[in-house]
Amino acid sequence: MARQHDQNGKDRLDVFPTFHKVAGRRVVVVGAGEEAAAKVRLIGETNALIEILCPEMEPALARAAHRVGARHVAREFTPEMIEGAALVFSAREDEALDRAVVNAARALGIPVNAVDRPEMCDFYTGALVNRAPVAVAITSTGVGPVLARHIRARVEALLPRETGTLARLAESFRETVARLVPTSEGRRRLWATFFSGPVAHETYAGRIEAARAAANRLVNGAADEAGFVWLIGAGPGAEDLLTLRAQRLLQEADVIVHDRLVPEAVVAMGRRDARRVSVGKAKGAHSVSQDRINEILVEEAAQGQRVVRLKSGDPMVFGRAGEEIAALRKANVAYEIVPGVTAAFAAAASAEIPLTLRDVASSLVFATGHDRQGETLPDWAGLALTGSTVAVYMGRSVAGQVAERLMEAGLATGTPVMAIENAARREERVFSGNLDDLSAFAGRMDVRGPVLIVIGAVVAHAAIERAEPLSPLSASQVQAA
Numbered sequence: 031m032a033r034q035h036d037q038n039g040k041d042r043l044d045v046f047p048t049f050h051k052v053a054g055r056r057v058v059v060v061g062a063g064e065e066a067a068a069k070v071r072l073i074g075e076t077n078a079l080i081e082i083l084c085p086e087m088e089p090a091l092a093r094a095a096h097r098v099g100a101r102h103v104a105r106e107f108t109p110e111m112i113e114g115a116a117l118v119f120s121a122r123e124d125e126a127l128d129r130a131v132v133n134a135a136r137a138l139g140i141p142v143n144a145v146d147r148p149e150m151c152d153f154y155t156g157a158l159v160n161r162a163p164v165a166v167a168i169t170s171t172g173v174g175p176v177l178a179r180h181i182r183a184r185v186e187a188l189l190p191r192e193t194g195t196l197a198r199l200a201e202s203f204r205e206t207v208a209r210l211v212p213t214s215e216g217r218r219r220l221w222a223t224f225f226s227g228p229v230a231h232e233t234y235a236g237r238i239e240a241a242r243a244a245a246n247r248l249v250n251g252a253a254d255e256a257g258f259v260w261l262i263g264a265g266p267g268a269e270d271l272l273t274l275r276a277q278r279l280l281q282e283a284d285v286i287v288h289d290r291l292v293p294e295a296v297v298a299m300g301r302r303d304a305r306r307v308s309v310g311k312a313k314g315a316h317s318v319s320q321d322r323i324n325e326i327l328v329e330e331a332a333q334g335q336r337v338v339r340l341k342s343g344d345p346m347v348f349g350r351a352g353e354e355i356a357a358l359r360k361a362n363v364a365y366e367i368v369p370g371v372t373a374a375f376a377a378a379a380s381a382e383i384p385l386t387l388r389d390v391a392s393s394l395v396f397a398t399g400h401d402r403q404g405e406t407l408p409d410w411a412g413l414a415l416t417g418s419t420v421a422v423y424m425g426r427s428v429a430g431q432v433a434e435r436l437m438e439a440g441l442a443t444g445t446p447v448m449a450i451e452n453a454a455r456r457e458e459r460v461f462s463g464n465l466d467d468l469s470a471f472a473g474r475m476d477v478r479g480p481v482l483i484v485i486g487a488v489v490a491h492a493a494i495e496r497a498e499p500l501s502p503l504s505a506s507q508v509q510a511a
Contacts, residue, residue, distance in 0.1 A: 045154065045171050050117060050141075052078035058112050059100075060131050061121030062087055065145045067094040069119045074098030075160045078116070083107050109134035117153075121145040148172025157182035161193040163201075187274050196233045199241060200224060203249055210249060223248060226282050227336065228258065234278070235366075257331030259358055261351050263344040263370015264292045266454040271371050272296060279368065280304075283338040285330050287323065291342035291480060293455075300338065320350055324357035331363040342480075344372040348398055348423050372396075374421035377450035377482040381460045382493040385419050391488045393418040398425075411439035419486035425449075426472060426481040433468035436485070441465060446489035449500060452479035462489070463500030470501035 055078060059069050062084035071094050073080050080100035087095060087102060095102055103111065107130070112118050118140050120131035128144040135142035136152070144150035148171070156167025157178040166185050170178045200221070211217045224230070229248060232241035260279050265271040280286065280300040288297050290310025297306060307326060309318035318326075323339075330337045345351035345367060358365045374396060378385050385394050395418045397410045414420045414436055422432060426449070437443055443466040451459045457479065461471065465485065471477075 043171070045169070047156075047167070047169070049165065049167075050153075052076050052116050055079060055116040056081050056114060057117045057119070058083060058115045059119045059121060060084065060107050060112075061119075061123065061145070062091060063121070063123060064088070064090050065121035065123055066119075067091040069121055069145065069155070070094040070098060070100055072155060072158060073119075074100070075158060075162075081115075083111055107131060109137070112140060113138060115140050118142045119145065119155075159185045159189060161189055161191070161197075164189075164193050164197050188277075190234045190278070192234050192236065195238065196225065196230055196241075199229070199233060199238075199245060203245055206249055210251075220248065231258070231279075231282065231336075257334045257337065257363065259327050259331050259337045259339060259354075259363055259365040260368055261339045261345045261349075261354060261365060262341065262368040263346075263349070263372070264288075264296050264340050264342055265371040266343060266373050266376035267291070267293045267296070267452070268376075268454045269293075269295050269299065271376065271454060272299070273368065273370065276368050276370065279338055280340075282336055284335040285337045286340055287326060287330075287337060288340040289342050290317075292340050297340065304338075320353055324354055327354060328357055328361040328363055331358075332361070341370070342373075344370045347372045347374075347396060371454075373423060373453050373480070373482045374484070377421075377448075377453040377484065380453055380458055381448050381450055381484070381497070383448060383484055384488050384491055385421070385484070387488045387491060390491070391417050391419045391486055395420045396423065397421065398423050411436050411441070414441050414445075414485060415439060417487065419484065419488050422483040422485065424480070425483040426451075426474075426477055429472040429483060430469035431472075432483070433465050436465060441485075445485060446487065446492075446494075447483065447485050447500060448489050448492055448494075448497060449477075449481050449483045451477050451481050453482055455479075460493075460497040461500045462492070462494045462497035467500035474502055476502075 053076070057073050057078040058081045059066050059073070060083045066082065067090040070080060070082065070091065074094070074097065080098060082091065082095055082100050082102045083105065085104055085106055105111070112135060118131065118135040120128040120142065122128050122131065125147065128147055128150060132142050132144050132150045141152045143153055143155060148154070151172065154169045154172055156169040159166040159182055166189070168178045168181045168185065207217055207220060211220055224245065228244040229241050232244055262276045262279060264276065277299060283300055283304050285305045285307060286297060286300045287307045287309055309323050309326070327337055327339055339354060341349045341351070343349060346369070351367065355365065374385065386392055395410050395413050397420055410420060425432060443464060445465040447463055447465055447468060449461040449471060
């Protein structure tokens with residue numbers, strides 16, 4: 031079939047998307063097998079009265095019918111059996127038998143769908159996302175049903191389960207809003223805030239009474255709506271490792287306060303008109319002090335802003351979230367913590383390092399390369415000696431000191447080590463060697479991104495063959511060979 035375009039060259043559809051009212055009405059499925067069962071399960075998402083026409087149901091259909099409370103009419107199909115139905119589905123898995131049902135339905139003026147026979151269908155059934163009373167249906171008009179299911183999975187992930195609850199809450203306020211807000215523009219602004227502000231946030235968090243209270247304040251014109259702060263982990267940098275909750279909250283934020291290590295592509299996932307505040311900190315050059323960051327969060331929230339504090343990795347793992355939480359508590363600012371994929375997990379996934387492994391390592395230590403005074407921390411050396419896997423954050427510049435302290439404590443110089451630069455990003459690099467190679471790694475001037483070092487016996491089980499040598503000297507030897 032030739033593709034149809036409008037005068038601007040835009041593709042046009044061969045179908046017009048609509049939703050049928052089926053509550054309390056008969057929807058008939060003709061068929062006995064798995065195809066009929068699939069349609070019964072789909073229609074079972076509605077309040078239709080489902081009727082199945084076939085002499086005997088196969089087990090899959092019988093289970094589906096029982097689950098949704100469908101009525102079984104144990105007879106061979108005849109046209110008069112579908113009279114008065116709202117919709118008819120034919121799943122007889124035989125072209126001639128399906129055509130008989132289609133012809134009968136059309137003669138009675140009933141819309142009909144023949145399963146897997148798009149050329150016979152009056153309508154298509156979309157891949158359904160059910161957030162009753164909200165529904166999203168995706169159709170490929172019969173040409174790519176698997177694609178439609180893939181799209182549905184993405185929409186399912188983006189729409190919180192509580193979306194329907196939010197819609198019902200809005201419905202309960204509709205008459206009040208119409209009475210109290212006289213202009214259409216005013217109502218539009220109010221509903222925009224309703225569906226993206228504190229009311230939505232409380233609903234999605236499962237706090238329905240708090241959501242209703244927030245809705246009452248909004249509808250009754252409260253001008254002093256309290257601000258809110260989300261401390262969000264942006265993960266290691268890859269956009270698709272951001273959590274679904276983080277994505278949603280970025281779209282709700284009025285202000286996004288972000289670190290230098292958070293890629294621009296992730297920051298750009300925020301609401302287009304949200305204000306961006308960079309508080310980027312580079313090693314040895316803090317552009318904004320932590321105290322000032324704390325003040326920014328409190329000040330913005332005090333003005334009623336919804337603030338996202340976006341941190342690389344996980345906010346609770348070397349993210350200084352504890353200091354920000356203390357400041358928010360002191361100022362009585364409401365906040366929530368949204369975890370992210372921490373660097374150790376991203377690095378382990380990239381390098382295929384089993385951070386724990388039966389009979390090798392049963393404990394994992396997260397350590398930082400230096401303390402507040404810049405000293406190399408020695409207090410986890412004993413844990414490494416007992417067989418724990420050690421993940422050292424921010425460790426390249428002090429790699430030599432770390433190696434020295436561990437070897438002084440008695441850890442074997444041949445202990446396997448991997449270093450991952452820019453974990454889970456396009457520019458990621460993985461280095462492998464032993465503990466006595468770490469000193470040389472600290473001097474590599476070609477490693478400029480954030481580095482995570484993993485030390486322990488589990489590293490021997492990683493994808494070492496894909497890694498570069500830790501020591502540049504070893505690299506030159508490899509090239510010479």
